[in-house]
Amino acid sequence: MQLFLPGVPQIYYVGLLAGENDMALLRQTGVGRDINRHRYSREQVEAALQKPVVQALLELIRARNRCKAFDGTFQLDAETDARRMAMHWTLGEHTATLRVDFDTLDCETAFSD
Numbered sequence: 001m002q003l004f005l006p007g008v009p010q011i012y013y014v015g016l017l018a019g020e021n022d023m024a025l026l027r028q029t030g031v032g033r034d035i036n037r038h039r040y041s042r043e044q045v046e047a048a049l050q051k052p053v054v055q056a057l058l059e060l061i062r063a064r065n066r067c068k069a070f071d072g073t074f075q076l077d078a079e080t081d082a083r084r085m086a087m088h089w090t091l092g093e094h095t096a097t098l099r100v101d102f103d104t105l106d107c108e109t110a111f112s113d
Contacts, residue, residue: 014038016057017048060109067111069094 013019014036022038040048048054064070072091079086083103089096095112 011061012036013040016054017045018051018053018057019048063109063111067094067096067113068092069096069112 014022017040019036019038019040021035023035025038026032026035028034067089069089069091072089072094075088075090077086077088084099084101086099087097093112095110097108097110099108101107
């Protein structure tokens with residue numbers, strides 16, 4: 001199964017598939033980086049792709065690729081602090097916004113296109 005994600009750099013497949021640390025692989029190899037390098041079978045990938053969180057991540061990646069605002073300017077809002085963050089991208093009439101509340105773990109995304 002091929003997953004092509006144009007324009008999205010550095011997405012680790014374990015993160016994309018909402019995987020967990022592979023402690024067995026770490027014990028087997030003794031290589032620290034193997035903790036997040038689970039070796040998925042085809043069946044495991046297919047099952048992971050059905051998870052709601054993975055579907056949401058894929059849709060977010062698609063939105064990121066479609067939205068022209070990401071080719072424009074970036075602004076971190078002055079209200080950003082240790083408890084909340086707001087980021088905006090703008091290119092002409094195209095906008096993208098991310099707001100996160102770290103206390104409640106609520107987040108909001110908005111894309112103009």
